[in-house]
Amino acid sequence: MAERRNLPIGIQTFEKIKTGNAVYVDKTRFIESLARNGCPYFLSRPRRFGKSLFLSTLRSYFEGRRDLFEGLDISRTETEWKQYPVLYFDFTGKNYASTDDLKANLDDILSGYEAIYGKNTESNDVEIRFRNLIKAAHNKTGSRVVVLVDEYDKPLLQNVTNEALEDDIRAVLKGFYGNLKSEDAHIRFVFITGVTRFDKVSIFSDLNNLNDISLDRKFTGICGITQEELEKCFAPEIESMAEDNGISREECLALLKKNYDGYHFSKDTKTDVYNPFSLLKSFSESDFGSYWFGTGTPTFLTRMIRDSNFNYTSLEDDIEVGRHTLENYRLDSRNVLPMLYQAGYITIKSYEKDLDCFTLGLPNNEVRYGLYENLVPLYAGYDGRTDDIEIVNFLKEIRAGKVDEFMERINNIFASAPQPTNQKQYELNCQAFFWLIFKLIGKFILCEVKNGKGRSDAVVWEKDIIYVFEFKMDGSAKDALEQIDRKDYLIPYQNDGRKLVKVGVNYSSAEKQLTEWIVG
Numbered sequence: 001m002a003e004r005r006n007l008p009i010g011i012q013t014f015e016k017i018k019t020g021n022a023v024y025v026d027k028t029r030f031i032e033s034l035a036r037n038g039c040p041y042f043l044s045r046p047r048r049f050g051k052s053l054f055l056s057t058l059r060s061y062f063e064g065r066r067d068l069f070e071g072l073d074i075s076r077t078e079t080e081w082k083q084y085p086v087l088y089f090d091f092t093g094k095n096y097a098s099t100d101d102l103k104a105n106l107d108d109i110l111s112g113y114e115a116i117y118g119k120n121t122e123s124n125d126v127e128i129r130f131r132n133l134i135k136a137a138h139n140k141t142g143s144r145v146v147v148l149v150d151e152y153d154k155p156l157l158q159n160v161t162n163e164a165l166e167d168d169i170r171a172v173l174k175g176f177y178g179n180l181k182s183e184d185a186h187i188r189f190v191f192i193t194g195v196t197r198f199d200k201v202s203i204f205s206d207l208n209n210l211n212d213i214s215l216d217r218k219f220t221g222i223c224g225i226t227q228e229e230l231e232k233c234f235a236p237e238i239e240s241m242a243e244d245n246g247i248s249r250e251e252c253l254a255l256l257k258k259n260y261d262g263y264h265f266s267k268d269t270k271t272d273v274y275n276p277f278s279l280l281k282s283f284s285e286s287d288f289g290s291y292w293f294g295t296g297t298p299t300f301l302t303r304m305i306r307d308s309n310f311n312y313t314s315l316e317d318d319i320e321v322g323r324h325t326l327e328n329y330r331l332d333s334r335n336v337l338p339m340l341y342q343a344g345y346i347t348i349k350s351y352e353k354d355l356d357c358f359t360l361g362l363p364n365n366e367v368r369y370g371l372y373e374n375l376v377p378l379y380a381g382y383d384g385r386t387d388d389i390e391i392v393n394f395l396k397e398i399r400a401g402k403v404d405e406f407m408e409r410i411n412n413i414f415a416s417a418p419q420p421t422n423q424k425q426y427e428l429n430c431q432a433f434f435w436l437i438f439k440l441i442g443k444f445i446l447c448e449v450k451n452g453k454g455r456s457d458a459v460v461w462e463k464d465i466i467y468v469f470e471f472k473m474d475g476s477a478k479d480a481l482e483q484i485d486r487k488d489y490l491i492p493y494q495n496d497g498r499k500l501v502k503v504g505v506n507y508s509s510a511e512k513q514l515t516e517w518i519v520g
Contacts, residue, residue: 005236009280012052014060018068025229025276027054028074030222031061040180040190040207043222044197044214045265046344048277048292050223051193052092055150058191062086062146084188085137086146087113096155099168106130106176113137127175134183144188147180152203153194160300174203181206196342215326217266224263224273230256237283244286255288262363263344267351275344278366292344293370301339302371306378309425310336312432313449315346315371316439319360326358345371369443372436379432381417389413391440398441398460398467403503403519410437411513427473427509434458434471456489466493469503477516480504 008022017024027050034041045051060068064083069075094105106126113133117140120132137145155173159166180190192204197214204210213219221229231238231253242252256274260282263273281291305312325338326348337360340346347363362368376389397406414430438449438458446461458469468489470480481504484490490500502520507513 004240007237007280007284009277009284012056014053014056015065015068017053023233024072025225025233026072027057027222028061028069028072030054030219031058031074032077033218034058034191035061035189037211038189040192040210042192042194042197042204042210042212042214043219044194044212044342045223046275046342047195048275049344050276052090052150054223055088055148055191055193058146058189059086059088059148062189082143084143084146085117085141086148087133087137088148088150090150091154092151094154096158096169098165099172102155102169102172117141126172127179130176131179131183134179134186138186144186146189147187147191149190149192151194152177152192153196157195157300170203174205177204178206180204181208196339215266215323217268220264220266220268220271221273223276225276225279226274227257227261227272230274230279234279234283241283241286245288256282257364259288259364259366262347264348266348267353267358269348269350275364275366290366290370292366293374301336301343301345302374302378304336304339305375306429306432308336309428312375313435315362315368317361318349319346321358321360323356323358365443369440372439376433376436376440379429379436380413381429391437391443394437395441395444399445399462401462401465403467403501403517407505407514407517410434414513423509426512430473430507430509438469456484456487459493461498463498465499465501466496467501467503468493469505472504472506474509475506477504477506477518480506481518481520 006020006022008017008020008024011017011020011022014024016022043051043054061074062084063086064081066075066078066081069078089106089109091105094101096102096105103126107124110126110129110133114129114136117133117137119129120136121128123129134145134147152173155169156166159169180187192210197212213222225233238249238252238256242249245252247255256279257272260278261272261274263275264271265273275292278291282288285291304310319337321337325335326341337346341348341360345362345367346360348358349361350359351357352359362371373391376391380389382389393409394406397403397409410433434457435449438447438460441447441460442449448455448459450457456468457471458467460467460469468484470484470489472480481502484502484504490502493500503517504520505517506515508515
């Protein structure tokens with residue numbers, strides 16, 4: 001068995017990784033062209049995708065830390081290793097319940113740098129202090145300033161449902177970032193990261209030369225792990241994981257791809273990118289589990305999916321959008337797709353040049369089932385509580401042929417959920433709930449849910465039985481069962497050899513439960 005190596009799970013500091021002898025996937029090849037160009041850059045990537053680590057790498061580079069880059073790609077091309085004053089603004093790990101919280105964080109960062117480079121103003125205004133700090137750092141060191149901003153949008157995302165506070169925070173940030181344009185003569189390099197690109201125009205409106213490289217094919221692999229990097233940098237981990245799970249190296253690679261790969265960040269969909277956090281956790285646990293969702297799913301996003309009447313079934317199909325949809329987002333928009341893309345829940349699957357059109361879809365199984373698990377309680381009326389809905393119980397009942405218990409479990413969930421006020425929305429929520437339950441069952445056994453015309457609502461394959469479900473709302477279970485026969489839903493499975501079981505179900509919107517079901 002290969003020796004276990006130090007995997008940098010959750011470590012976002014380049015220096016700590018290098019001095020701690022942890023595995024590092026070399027991304028320094030991207031630095032040279034960025035530094036040479038020098039224009040202000042903006043990069044959007046999903047959370048836990050390595051943005052902070054890359055920003056930390058830039059920090060060490062501009063601080064002239066040549067010792068940390070020995071043996072890396074950039075060490076073969078860089079000769080100068082000039083040291084610059086670096087102003088690093090980190091918005092992660094803080095709570096922004098008010099503009100005072102935002103200003104307090106900025107004050108703390110500014111005070112630390114003012115102690116180094118001097119404070120040239122008595123003003124408490126963070127915008128004025130930042131402007132003076134840039135000048136002071138340049139004057140004291142004789143070198144122009146490098147400004148690095150990590151997760152610029154954290155204060156905005158945290159208050160995305162509070163429009164008034166979000167507007168106030170945006171105003172503070174707009175004035176603060178305005179200095180990056182007005183003090184350009186004192187600035188050598190700017191790099192800003194975030195999850196979303198929404199409000200980019202209004203917040204950075206004065207920074208009209210901001211270069212957004214989020215969809216630039218040259219920087220597709222700037223964060224995350226490519227297939228080539230996976231097989232080159234993690235050969236020992238792949239070997240150990242395959243051995244631990246009793247599978248071949250090829251089978252291990254296939255499962256890693258199925259669960260954590262599939263991201264594309266440009267028109268070039270030939271370069272797949274793995275979620276780095278999930279990949280490292282998978283190696284550490286030696287298990288193909290779900291890890292990314294455990295780091296926190298934004299509740300506002302799943303609620304937005306529900307409240308915007310987004311067609312949840314489209315997640316399994318091709319979703320076509322224009323470039324503008326991916327590059328911009330406004331809080332008054334009812335289109336949830338840009339946020340789903342930018343947050344990493346869907347990704348680019350293909351690009352059609354003639355129409356300048358992207359096809360979007362779910363990247364992998366970890367995201368597919370993690371997202372569905374987070375949506376189930378919302379559509380059931382539990383508003384984010386997941387403890388009351390255990391998919392494994394539904395699965396056990398289906399496997400045991402306990403259709404009655406399966407249906408009663410659904411009724412128990414409906415009965416204990418808060419009563420809805422909007423009847424139409426409630427009916428849509430019920431349809432979504434059924435669809436999601438069967439999709440999640442499909443994580444463990446073969447299961448199809450209707451996503452088109454001419455098929456039954458759900459088909460579940462078990463070892464000895466194939467279940468064919470048809471649901472009616474405010475109809476009758478008899479009608480549902482007759483539809484299975486009338487439309488020949490069983491024909492595709494008659495030569496399978498397994499027992500065929502029909503299940504007709506009726507849901508009453510008045511009683512808000514399944515009122516009858518017939519097993520035939």
